[in-house]
Amino acid sequence: MGSVDSFKAKGTLEVGGQSYEIYRLAAVEGQETLPYSLKVLLENLLRTEDGANITADHIRAIGSWDANAEPDTEIQFTPARVIMQDFTGVPCVVDLATMREAVADLGGDPARINPLAPAELVIDHSVIIDVFGRSDAFERNVEIEYDRNRERYQFLRWGQTAFDDFKVVPPGTGIVHQVNIEHLARTVMVREIDGERVAYPDTCVGTDSHTTMVNGLGVLGWGVGGIEAEAAMLGQPVSMLIPRVVGFKLKGSIPPGATATDVVLTITEMLRGHGVVGKFVEFYGEGVSQVPLANRATIGNMSPEFGSTCAIFPIDDVTLDYLRLTGRSDESVALVEAYAKEQGMWLKAGPDQPEARYSEYLELDLSTVVPSIAGPKRPQDRIALTDAKSAFRKVLPTYVAHEEGDAGNASSFPASDPSPQGSTDGSNGGDRPADTGGVSGRPSKKVSVTDAEGREFEIDHGIVSIASITSCTNTSNPSVMMAAAMLAKNAVEKGLSVAPWVKTSMAPGSKVVSDYYEKAGMWPYLEKLGFHLVGYGCTTCIGNSGPLNDEISTAINDNDLAVVSVLSGNRNFEGRINPDVKMNYLASPPLVIAYALAGTMDFDFETEPLGQDQDGNDVFLRDIWVAPADVERTITESITQEMFTKDYADVFAGDERWQSLPTPQGDTFEWDGESTYVRKPPYFDGMRMETTPVSDxxxxxxxxxxxxxxxxxHISPAGAIKTESPAGKYLAEHGVERKDFNSYGSRRGNHEVMIRGTFANIRLKxxxxxxxxxxxxxxxxxxxxxxxxxxxxxxxxxxxxxxxxxxxxxxxxxxxxxxxxxxxxxxxxxxxxxxxxxxxxxxxxxxxxxxxxxxxxxxxxxxxxxxxxxxxxxxxxxxxxxxxxxxxxxxxxxxxxxxxxxxxxxxxxxxxxxxxxxxxxxxxxxxxxxxxxxxxxxx
Incomplete structure (x- = not known):
């Protein structure tokens, strides 16, 4: 149904011989100085104005938006599409299947339960790193993934046939947010509405909080719960207040030695400290044009870590260049440019471009960014790399003594810590108790281990037990991915090796990464250090790090060692990464390689060598670090548009394994009463058309x-299911062997498992x-x-x-x-x-x-x-x-x-x-x- 168009905003835009209907923002007074993100919302209301839920007053409220006022005007935002990953997508499809039956029970038409907006699901959360450090790791992990998840995948294939406008990207393709920016995102949508060809800004909501990664492409979107996403799929607008918008000014450029990951950890610390929960964050200033699209996506990706609803960049030439690189058609790129310029959504500097008004202002000079990590359990707790060893030693005694307390809880910190909520200078951030061990001494408990290959070595508190290049945050960014590979090359050429207790893994966010590694000749060096391809998915970041080698796991648990993981992810919450690992640190991909070489978090890269070269000379991190210019040159020589067009040519088809899965038929699903993966939930049991009054x-x-x-x-863990837990006992009672328990995330289609797993995190206090x-x-x-x-x-x-x-x-x-x-x-x-x-x-x-x-x-x-x-x-x-x-x-x-x-x-x-x-x-x-x-x- 078209808009009632109170403002007479509807008009025509001609691009390359094609005619598109658009709703011009110029029809609304005050729109010239709106932030980019609010212009997107304004267009949304103009196009969906129905005189009832969305009125002219709502549209005027955005045009006359008071940047300094507290939000008080509710609007109905209608996202253009919905994107899901499989952990959250399976229960969505379960709910939709259940709703079809409930509609029939209430006398309605089950066909009404059908996506009214495009819905796309990427299976990326199910691959677990069971096999690593060997050339067949990817193939073996995919086989195990299919064996474990066959029921779930058959159910999703049924959904793909039963629901219109619902598509599934099969396993082994990539991470949802990387697939989104590289292929699925439109930036400007085109759809037939009431017989007209309408162009409008691409917007989306997703069932993963890092949906905000697409903000880097100028696409307004954010994460919602699965239940809200289901409503959006069914045409229900998202109810929200017109938000406050924080203007974040960027200037300067990233210095050599720092990476996009360091930038995003710095921004995360700044915005979490400033307080942006429920607000939009928008980047502006002369520095924006110096930020590559991949870096913008990395920053947008971390929006949940600093708490904002979105973290968006406007459209500019950088956007267009990325769209071309990733294989978008010339016609669509031309439309994006013409539409953005027509609507005043194009980022340009100069006196003819009025500066947007913002509710609050922050500023970062990119040249001040230093190499950083974050941890040991919150992404906002940034540590300058130069302080990493002392910060680790400061917090280690509390982990050894099981006294680390709740992050951010002032009562769990010694009085000498002045900033339990997080520091502002980054040198000693967040939840770090007062130094109980001292830098000169630290808890130590050396344990001898003989592994399955007969190697003998000692492990201690603080060893790096997992070093994983993983997660959409960084794997989508060629600058840090290539830097990691080139660092590995330099390390191998110097004769360095990874300690035998480190579980190493490489899980790119799309096949394109493998392609440019292959063309640049980097795979042999990564594999020499144990960073073999293990899968295309979230893996370690979602808690699918897989088990440590038995001998190491036993030594850790028998001796109660406080060990560490280092991952290029966005989440390091306690109990998330691996049940054997207490302390988790976020780092850029090259620093993941560096810590794998170091083998311990108790390490100072400035003063301690990573090893010796063939001549017995000490090799420091600075000796193998790669110059940014060399990284960029290698990227230019290695990445082509053809890689994207080839890898995404038939992205929904899947491989032979996917295509050969038996697929249930019919508009309603035939529930299997014995299934431990997919069961009909009780949400609509006994539901009537009339509501029951709420009660005290x-x-x-x-x-x-x-x-x-x-x-x-903490509330609903995604990782391993313990044998003695209520969920583990339920699965055992239903004939599931321990090796087939899979994870809580993979069992989200079964409410019986998930109820038993609620508040079951092993680190919940x-x-x-x-x-x-x-x-x-x-x-x-x-x-x-x-x-x-x-x-x-x-x-x-x-x-x-x-x-x-x-x-x-x-x-x-x-x-x-x-x-x-x-x-x-x-x-x-x-x-x-x-x-x-x-x-x-x-x-x-x-x-x-x-x-x-x-x-x-x-x-x-x-x-x-x-x-x-x-x-x-x-x-x-x-x-x-x-x-x-x-x-x-x-x-x-x-x-x-x-x-x-x-x-x-x-x-x-x-x-x-x-x-x-x-x-x-x-x-x-x-x-x-x-x-x-x-x-x-x-x-």
């Missing part, structure tokens, strides 16, 4: 009391218990055999509470739900019987997901915390005032009364974090999917 919460108990920076990895890590809690029920307060698993406690009709709440600190846009963190929370979360602050996506699953997010009064209010989690809670939502209004606060066993009460007014009228509608319906389902049945 009475007699609730605390399922978990948590600290600061609790991530969605529930403050209801003392010194216990993992998915455990105290059960405050008194019955036969129970005196109340016993320790049990969170899943078993939930089942007992639900059987007794007791609602549950979660108490938490700052930044609750940070990290991945993981819908199961909200789905699992809801299915455990949690009715409310009370936190100090939330990350955007998880707060939205909680509402989407019918869980109310509440916030302590400003300046208050659970501890300051005297709440220890043993209380019984009542929350009143929620019922005001039944009257069509959203209360600003609700009354919370916590009653202790002594009868003493703690009372406070909690802030209701239902931020928009649309979110209130979702909550009244019991969730976003129920809301959409009722809307579709009602026509």
């Amino acid at each position: 919460i009475e007699g609730a108990r605390v399922l978990a009391k948590l600290g600061d920076s609790v991530t969605t990895d 529930n403050l209801l218990l003392d010194g216990v890590e993992g998915g455990f809690t105290r059960l405050f029920l008194k019955s036969d055999g129970l005196s109340g307060g016993e320790q049990t698993t969170i899943y078993d406690a939930s089942q007992a509470y639900q059987a007794a009709g007791v609602p549950l709440v979660i108490l938490s600190g700052k930044e609750y739900g940070s990290g991945s846009s993981r819908d199961w963190a909200a789905k699992g929370t809801s299915l455990l019987g949690v009715k409310a979360v009370i936190a100090e602050s939330y990350e955007r996506i998880h707060r939205s997901n909680l509402i989407g699953m019918g869980v109310i997010p509440l916030q302590y009064p400003a300046g208050q915390t659970a501890d300051s209010l005297g709440l220890d989690g043993t209380e019984t809670f009542s929350i009143t005032g929620i019922t005001a939502l039944n009257e069509g209004t959203t209360p600003r606060t609700v009354k919370v009364v916590a009653t202790k066993e002594s009868g003493e009460t703690v009372e406070f007014d909690a802030v209701v974090r239902i931020d928009t009228p649309g979110e209130a509608d979702y909550y009244r319906n019991g969730g976003i999917l129920q809301y959409v389902l009722r809307s579709l049945v009602n026509g």
Whole structure:
């Protein structure tokens, strides 16, 4: 349905003999000085104006946007397309299949459940590095991947045939965000709408938080939960407030020795320190034109790590050059240029280009960037490489003593640490306790190991047990990927080698990387150091690092060693990378190679040699570091447009393995009651067309009391399933052998596994218990055999509470739900019987997901915390005032009364974090999917 076009913005744009209908921004007063990102939103509203949900007043609100005001105007944003990865995509398709049956049960047409916007899914999260360090590693890992995931892949092939406008990129192709920028992204979309050929900005939402990588191409998009993505696929606009926009000015250029990774770690630290949660970040200034497209994508990719909704670059010649390089047609590139210039979306300097107005301003001189890493468990905790050894020694004693505490939780730091929330100078950032070991001495526990090849060596605290070039953040960037390969070449030529305890791996984000390595002759050198191709996927960054060699794993666990991984990723949360590894550091690909050569994090690259050359001379990192000019020359000689056109020529077809998978047929899916991968979820069981009034919460108990920076990895882990966990016991009871458990991420199509895995992260610290890590809690029920307060698993406690009709709440600190846009963190929370979360602050996506699953997010009064209010989690809670939502209004606060066993009460007014009228509608319906389902049945 076309726009009512109140502003008479609709017109024609002629490009290369083709005619396109567009909606000109010039029709709206004030648009000239809008930030680029808000111009995209403005066009979106002009094109979708219907006079009801999207009105002329909404359009005027963007045109007259007050940069200094707090967001208060809700708009309905309609993304052009949806992109998914398989961990989050499988439950999306499961939900859509279930909705088809639910629509039929409610008397509607199941065919109404069909994507109305293009939806593309890339299978990239399922490959695990089981095999490494050998020439057949890729082929073996793909075979194992298909064996493990056959059910899931058959289900996705069914979805590809059952749903219109839904396409799947098969396994072994690349990482979703790299495939997005290299092939799927349009920058300017063209679609037939009501018989007209309409051109408009490409926008997208994705079921992975790093969807923001496409911001580097000028495409406005961000990560949402799977439930929100499903609604977007079904034509439901995304409800949002017109945001504040942070202008980030870039000037200068990156110095030799620093990389795009160092830039993004610096920007991450700056923006996380500034505070950009819920805001747009937009880059401008004369330095932008000096930032290559791949670097822009790397910066955009890390938007979730600094907390912004997006981190976008406008369109310019750099954009066009990348589109040409990656094989986009001449016609599409010409349209992008003409459209951007026509709409005032083209980045150009000069007095004739009015500077955009921004809500807040930051600035970075790129020439000040220094080589950096981040860790040991938060991506915003940047460490200058020159300080890496001392920073490691400062934090190591706490890991050895199991006293590292929750990241960002001031109470877990010694009083001598002035900045538990993260430093501003980067030299000693974030959660580093006061020095208990001293730089001159450090905890040491040398253990002798003999590996399967008969090699004898010693390992100690701080060894680099994993060195992995992985993740879309960096594998999409030729400058750092080629720098890593050339560093490997120099190292091999100097006679250097990697320590035998290091698990090395290379997992490019697309086949193009392999192609340019091949043309440049780099593979032999990488393989000489053990960096063989292991797969095209997220691997280590998502927790699919695979097991360490048995002898090393046994030595680590038997001696309780605090060991390290170094990865070129974007996530290093505790418990995510590998169950044997406590400390995880993010680094550029060349530094991953360097740390593999060093073999330990207790290393100073400036003063310590990596080894000796054939003549016995010391070799330092500076001796093998590659000059940026040499890297760029090699890239120019090695990367061609033909590589992209060849590798993406038939990207949805897949190999013989994919094509030979038996594919179920039919518009509805035939569920297998014995499946441990794909099961029909209970979200719509007993659902009726009329809504049930929302109610207050009475007699609730605390399922978990948590600290600061609790991530969605803590809430819903993606990695290994432990044998003795509730999920492991469930799989064993269903005849699944331990070797076939796979990961939580791969089991997201089975709610029975995922409920049991909620809050099951091995590093979760529930403050209801003392010194216990993992998915455990105290059960405050008194019955036969129970005196109340016993320790049990969170899943078993939930089942007992639900059987007794007791609602549950979660108490938490700052930044609750940070990290991945993981819908199961909200789905699992809801299915455990949690009715409310009370936190100090939330990350955007998880707060939205909680509402989407019918869980109310509440916030302590400003300046208050659970501890300051005297709440220890043993209380019984009542929350009143929620019922005001039944009257069509959203209360600003609700009354919370916590009653202790002594009868003493703690009372406070909690802030209701239902931020928009649309979110209130979702909550009244019991969730976003129920809301959409009722809307579709009602026509």
